[in-house]
Amino acid sequence: xxxLSPSRLLLILACSLxxxxxxxxxxxxxxxxxxxxxxxxxxxxxFSGSGASSQDGLILYSIRxxxxxxxxxxxxxxxxxxxAMQGLFRNPLADPSLIGVSSGASAGASxxxxxxGGALLQGGQFAGLSVVALGAFAxxxxxxxxxxxxxxxxxxxxxxxxxxxxxxxSALAGAFNxxxxxxxxDEMLRRISLWQMGSLDAANWPRxxxxxxxxxxxxxxxxxxxxxxxxxLLGESExxxxxxxxxxxxxxxILMTAMAIGVSVAVAGTISFVGLVVPHIIRLLxxxxxxxxxxxSALAGAxxxxxADAFARVxxxxxxxxxxxxxxxxxxxFFLSLLLQRRRTGAH
Amino acid sequence: xxxxxxxxxxxxxxxxxxxxxxxxxxxGSITTIxxxxxAGKTSLLRVLVGELTPDVGSVSLNGKLLKSWSPLQRAKTxxxxxxxxxxxxxxxxxxxxxxxxTPHDTGAARDREIVQHALLSVDGDYLxxxxxxxxxxxxxxxxxxxxxxxxxxxPTAEGxxxxxxxxxxxxxDLAHQxxxxxxxxxxxxxxxxxxxVIHDLNLAARCSDTMFLMQCGRMVIxxxxxxxxxxxxxxxxxxxxxxxxxxxxxxxxxxxx
Numbered sequence: 139x140x141x142l143s144p145s146r147l148l149l150i151l152a153c154s155l156x157x158x159x160x161x162x163x164x165x166x167x168x169x170x171x172x173x174x175x176x177x178x179x180x181x182x183x184x185f186s187g188s189g190a191s192s193q194d195g196l197i198l199y200s201i202r203x204x205x206x207x208x209x210x211x212x213x214x215x216x217x218x219x220x221x222a223m224q225g226l227f228r229n230p231l232a233d234p235s236l237i238g239v240s241s242g243a244s245a246g247a248s249x250x251x252x253x254x255g256g257a258l259l260q261g262g263q264f265a266g267l268s269v270v271a272l273g274a275f276a277x278x279x280x281x282x283x284x285x286x287x288x289x290x291x292x293x294x295x296x297x298x299x300x301x302x303x304x305x306x307x308s309a310l311a312g313a314f315n316x317x318x319x320x321x322x323x324d325e326m327l328r329r330i331s332l333w334q335m336g337s338l339d340a341a342n343w344p345r346x347x348x349x350x351x352x353x354x355x356x357x358x359x360x361x362x363x364x365x366x367x368x369x370x371l372l373g374e375s376e377x378x379x380x381x382x383x384x385x386x387x388x389x390x391x392i393l394m395t396a397m398a399i400g401v402s403v404a405v406a407g408t409i410s411f412v413g414l415v416v417p418h419i420i421r422l423l424x425x426x427x428x429x430x431x432x433x434x435s436a437l438a439g440a441x442x443x444x445x446a447d448a449f450a451r452v453x454x455x456x457x458x459x460x461x462x463x464x465x466x467x468x469x470x471x472f473f474l475s476l477l478l479q480r481r482r483t484g485a486h
Numbered sequence: 487x488x489x490x491x492x493x494x495x496x497x498x499x500x501x502x503x504x505x506x507x508x509x510x511x512x513x514g515s516i517t518t519i520x521x522x523x524x525a526g527k528t529s530l531l532r533v534l535v536g537e538l539t540p541d542v543g544s545v546s547l548n549g550k551l552l553k554s555w556s557p558l559q560r561a562k563t564x565x566x567x568x569x570x571x572x573x574x575x576x577x578x579x580x581x582x583x584x585x586x587x588t589p590h591d592t593g594a595a596r597d598r599e600i601v602q603h604a605l606l607s608v609d610g611d612y613l614x615x616x617x618x619x620x621x622x623x624x625x626x627x628x629x630x631x632x633x634x635x636x637x638x639x640x641p642t643a644e645g646x647x648x649x650x651x652x653x654x655x656x657x658x659d660l661a662h663q664x665x666x667x668x669x670x671x672x673x674x675x676x677x678x679x680x681x682x683v684i685h686d687l688n689l690a691a692r693c694s695d696t697m698f699l700m701q702c703g704r705m706v707i708x709x710x711x712x713x714x715x716x717x718x719x720x721x722x723x724x725x726x727x728x729x730x731x732x733x734x735x736x737x738x739x740x741x742x743x
Contacts, residue, residue: 140578228572369588373572375537380637381561381589426575 141423144430151437155210158441162206162448163198167456170194170202205341209447209461210440211349212338212406213416215398217439218360220413221420221432222391225367227297230421233414234399237304237392238281240410241311243403246277248318248330268340270333275404281307282396286389294385297374336407336462338447345405352401356394357436363387364429371426409462411469412439418476487548488512489564489648489679494533494543496703503529504540504703513646516670516680518690520714521700522724527683528569528652530700534681535566535650548645561589562642565634569652571626579613579621579629580605586636597636604636605629609665623657631666638678648679655689667693691715691738699723715739 142150164170170178178195216234224232235241250273285307289300319330366387369377378384402409416439417431424430443461446468450459489511496504503526511517519527532538534545536552545552547564565586573582583604587597605611608628613621618629631654638647651670655663663686670680671693684690690697691711698708701723707714720728720741731740 228574230575365588369585371573371575371577372585373568376566376568376571378537378557379535379561379564379566380585381558383557421576425581426577427581 140425144424144427144434147420147424147434148430148437151434151441155437155441159206159210159444162209162444163202165448166197166202166451167458168194168197170198201341204343204346205338205447206444207346208341208349208405209338209443211346211353212402212409213412213439213441213443214353214436215349215356215402215439216409216412216443217416217435218356218432219395219398220439221417221428221435222360222363222367222395223413224417225370225428226388226391227301228371228373230418231414234395235308235408235410235413236301237395238285238307238311239278239396239399240403240408241308241315242281243274243278243400244334244408245311245315245318246280247271247274247333247403247407248315248322249273249277251326251329251333252318252322270329271404274333274407275400277311278400278403279396281311282392282400286392295388297388332460333407334462335460336409336465337450337458337460338406338443339458339460340405348401349405352398356398359390359394361429361432363390364427364432367391367428367432368426407460407462409443410466411473412442412465415469415473416442418473422476487646489534489545489547489650489681491530491534491545492543494530494540494545496529496533496538496540502703504533507543507700507703507705509534509698509705509708511648511679511681513648513679514674514677515695516674516682516693517696517698518694519681519683519698519700520685520687520690521706524702525700526703527700529703531650531652531681531683535564536560547648558589559644561637563638563644563646564648564650565637567630567634567649567651567654569656571630574619576617576619579610579616579618579625579632582618582629583632583636586633589637592640600636600639601632604632604639607635607669608632609662624659624662627654627657628662631669635669635673638673641677646677646679648681649673651680651682653683653685655684655686663689687715687720687741688733691740692733692736711739715741 160175164172164175174192174194175198178192178198181192181195182199219234223234223236224230227236247270250270254269285300285303286295288303289296319327322330366377366382369380369382374384417435420431420434420438424434446464447461450461450464453459491507491509494504494507507530509530519530521527529538533540536545547555547560580601583601584597587600590597602611605614608631610625610628610632613625613629618626621629634649638649641647655666658666667689670682674680694711696708697711697714699706699714699719706723707719715730717728717730720726726743728741728743731742733740
């Protein structure tokens with residue numbers, strides 16, 4: 139039996155997202171009280187008339203707020219694309235990294251770090267993205283396109299081939315990445331490994347803008363594929379017999395995932411487990427109907443990453459942990475407990 | 487108006503699977519395909535529903551080439567029940583049946599009504615809220631039967647409806663085998679064209695209007711059960727000696743091996 143009705147879960151998630159985000163705004167090396175949060179908000183919107191920005195206001199506006207927003211947006215991308223991939227592969231253990239996007243992005247970023255050296259890294263900015271971030275986006279997108287092309291023939295796209303091609307391309311990108319790490323000097327090596335841990339500390343307004351763009355497109359396209367994804371779970375032939383244009387839907391899902399995960403990796407590095415765990419938990423609560431699973435995962439993904447990033451800022455304050463380490467640290471044991479529970483009950 | 491195949495030939499990696507096969511499924515009648523393992527029954531079915539493209543010949547649905555139908559239009563007139571389902575996600579049984587309404591836009595209320603009736607007709611109304619992955623094999627198959635029934639529940643503007651079933655009774659007990667045949671007979675009575683692959687010759691004899699007997703990718707004989715189920719034909723095609731009796735109630739041929 140289901141634990142919650144889909145509409146109730148959506149309501150709960152929607153109602154708790156905003157308070158959680160407010161809480162995350164207060165948390166950090168400098169604690170910001172609810173009152174100064176209110177003051178800063180009034181200052182910024184020009185209601186109080188004092189004009190002078192307080193220090194809290196400055197922290198909020200130029201550091202905390204873009205960071206919380208970016209965490210939420212990246213969380214949406216990861217969770218929604220995870221849902222789409224699990225539906226496409228008919229496997230609740232699937233993840234966007236299956237189609238090579240994460241390892242491709244890592245290789246792209248490493249290449250930029252090693253090739254770019256000092257000059258590019260200091261000065262090379264484009265629309266608020268560093269050259270490294272652009273390299274990550276290009277690498278991730280390229281890897282997915284190669285995987286998709288390898289799996290597509292005149293008779294359509296084979297999901298099984300895509301899985302295998304994804305493994306192969308990931309291995310290739312991983313080897314390339316190791317090669318780059320091998321030739322890199324100590325400073326580059328540190329950058330490479332930090333980048334791969336995934337963190338939101340480079341959040342700024344241009345990055346928020348880019349991530350918003352990605353989220354808007356993904357949320358315009360993917361929720362409409364809900365019925366098609368449900369039919370996919372029966373198998374591709376059955377989906378076709380139910381009137382779904384299977385290859386069109388597949389191409390859409392792959393493109394959206396490549397774009398959204400590419401962007402999120404570019405702005406925040408590789409953050410693991412959100413794409414895997416969030417749809418899984420939501421499915422446990424409301425069942426596998428993608429018409430609700432996609433919006434609910436979007437909200438839950440945003441919440442999870444906002445919370446994880448808030449903790450990343452305070453656990454070892456004044457230093458901070460990369461959020462990617464935290465999601466993996468929390469996500470892996472949680473996921474294992476789900477697996478064990480599933481083995482015990484025989485249910486999914 | 488019919489679902490018909492003209493002169494189909496299909497070769498996959500140098501193995502001929504179908505050679506010069508003709509078949510016609512008329513609305514309101516039950517057509518069955520019989521034959522030993524490897525005779526090409528499933529290949530024929532897959533060509534007929536558009537999963538495989540024949541090398542030679544063509545398939546037409548209601549007078550129009552099958553491949554020129556849009557997926558959505560085709561789904562409104564042609565439903566397919568596979569032998570096995572890959573579904574491995576915890577939908578409720580009612581949600582699985584609801585998937586059959588995917589191609590239609592009749593509205594949620596009407597769809598729920600149809601789902602309920604479809605489940606009831608397969609003796610599965612008690613399954614509605616149960617989780618699909620926890621059902622027995624026979625129950626799962628009944629849920630899928632209800633799903634394809636829901637898909638072609640009402641007449642559509644796209645033309646006559648057809649239901650294609652691959653061994654629908656293989657995982658059923660006797661009572662549900664009988665129920666399936668009744669459902670199919672009932673549907674045919676409403677003008678739906680039925681095509682079934684079936685292994686049990688006696689079940690086939692009970693329900694078929696027309697039988698097609700296949701061997702090694704070719705059509706051996708077609709006709710009424712009495713015409714097809716002859717002693718010599720059966721021993722030639724299935725390599726077993728059989729006597730043919732008459733069913734005491736229905737009067738259809740009874741194959742005793």
